[in-house]
Amino acid sequence: MLSIKNLTASINGTPVLKGIDLEIKAGEIHAIMGPNGSGKSTLGKVLVGHPAYEVTGGEVLYEGRNLFELAADERARAGIFMGFQHPIEVPGVSNAAFLRLAYNKKAEAEGRDELDPLEFDDFIHEKIKLVSMKEEFLDRSLNEGFSGGEKKRNEILQMAVLEPKLAILDELDSGLDIDALRVLGDAVNKLQRPDRALLIITHFPRILETIQPQFVHVLSGGRILKSAGKELATELEDRGYDWVLEEAAAGGAR
């Protein structure tokens, strides 16, 4: 589904990604972990087309297409979703209207019927159950005055509405209490299918107890230093990141 080869990227001329290789197949769940400032959030932002980052080399194929030929909104309509670490607040734009527009843009791109406000109302009322969101949040302005947890709930609601093929979740656990994390983790699991893939970006292994990845990668200094199975997350929980960095330094640049 996603094939990243020797990807390099920089921001304001400073290299942040220094050669990333990663293969993600349908049905897989991958976790990218690493210390703060390692470049793991950058990887997500580059994949969704954040304009501040410049891709300086390498290639990314999404379903066989060159990802960088697609504008950010085209990538989204093609099925790539990002759950943001810090979702923005938009006063005056109702959450429901935003969700409906997003849904209809994707439906239009896929040649499905768009939903009118009444049809969407029925549709969205089913979806909010999945993330245990209170109905009143639909009528409120998009993320305005939402707590950190409510914003994350809203991100996963959007994921449920858009049903992406590839969902990138950036620090989903930040700002969440244990209960909310479990609810959202369960929701994400329910949305996972054999034809979909997940890329979880996280600093803390905690979230990986609920959303269990088959592959864990440690990213630091703009490179993937180590890739292994789920057990690596447990090891990182016990030992922190330093040993991976030291091991990599001892073994040369990679």
Added chain:
Amino acid sequence: MTSTFNVVTSQEYKYGFVTDIEADSVAPGLSEDVIRFISAKKGEPDWLLEFRLKAYRHWLTMAEPEWAKVEYPKPDFQKIVYYSAPKPKKPQYASMDEVDPELRRTFEKLGVPIHEQEALAGVAVDVVFDSVSVTTTYREKLAAVGIIFCSFSEAVKSHPDLVKQYLGSVVPSSDNFYAALNSAVFTDGSFVFIPKGVACPMDLSTYFRINNKESGQFERTLIVAEEGASVSYLEGCTAPQFDTNQLHAAVVELVALDRASIKYSTVQNWYAGDKDGKGGIFNFVTKRGLCKGRASHISWTQVETGSAITWKYPSCVLLGDDSIGEFYSVALTNHKQQADTGTKMIHIGRNTKSTIVSKGISAGDSSNSYRGLVKVQPKAEGARNFSQCDSMLIGQSCSASTFPYIEVQNRSARVEHEATTSKIGEEQLLYFQQRGIPAEEAISMIINGFCKDVFRELPMEFAVEATRLLSLKLEGSVG
């Protein structure tokens, strides 16, 4: 930042065409003779000529105001044409069919309904082309309930006492530099009189069009609502695209007697100049409403999108006890546009209330300032004001400023002021795009959300037009 900001903010101005029509114009320049010429041309009574001359003599002693946060070359008042009228084939039109077809086509192109049959249901229109009012629709229907809606010149002839009673009663001819100029040389405009107890059955509207390259537009609008009367009035404006600046210096006076209500809405789309700031209208307008009677109510709603320079402060003088003043404003500037706009709420009567909601949107290299005065005089027991001033910046090189002035001379008054500044930047846009929403639609949605509190004060058709206009004006600006 890459091109999306620049693509979304630069739609061409589509009303920039010039109508080729024979005009009856006076040579450029201003003197007592020109004023006498205008007055004679319009067959005015002596008292009105005196009003003009007095204003002119006072104007000569005044200096152009410089306190606003706008920079522009001062107009050369001797190069402006003070009277320009489309030459009528006949002195008086019996119906719209007799109006010059070229002129009719102009308004068709602008989408202004001057044919009653084709008119927007329930809106009567007065059309002002350069210096004169061309036509007014639905007059008979309105006259049946005692409403007078006609051009200002006509009102001077047919209802001289009313005009004499109220002209200059809210904005004295010596009020400020541009109001004095207007009082000296105003050529036409609209006059509305709603008699006691009458609720105007339809929205009234004036459409202003500047066509002549050298002409200034100096219109005068006077709206009087007697006891218990109510009216909703809409104003729209466009101008052709010239690379020189035209001056628009209007005066609007509103008078509301006991329990009367006047709602005045403007969608201003004068030509704003090109991307580099060449050409465009200088919009120096004095608008003021007097809540003269008890429990009277005046509400200004404006959507300012055009003009190279905007200098405009629609205000309310809350004289009657329990009277209410409101100001809802969206001011959008792009490219090199400069706007210094806001309001004055003068609380004189007891328990007077005012609300100010101002939304400034700046894009490109523009400068957008809110300037507002809330003044509570000593006798305004229990006066209350709430002000909300929000600014939104699009891109890196624009600016927004807020200048709130608050003067309270009564201890029982309550005055609240809130202000916010936000930014449409790449993070905001990415969020929308990441949900599959293209940048243009994202900006339009963000801006509409931002302006919602103002748009809901507009009559339906105007709200739709305003929404479309803002999107057009911002096309190309985010990226």
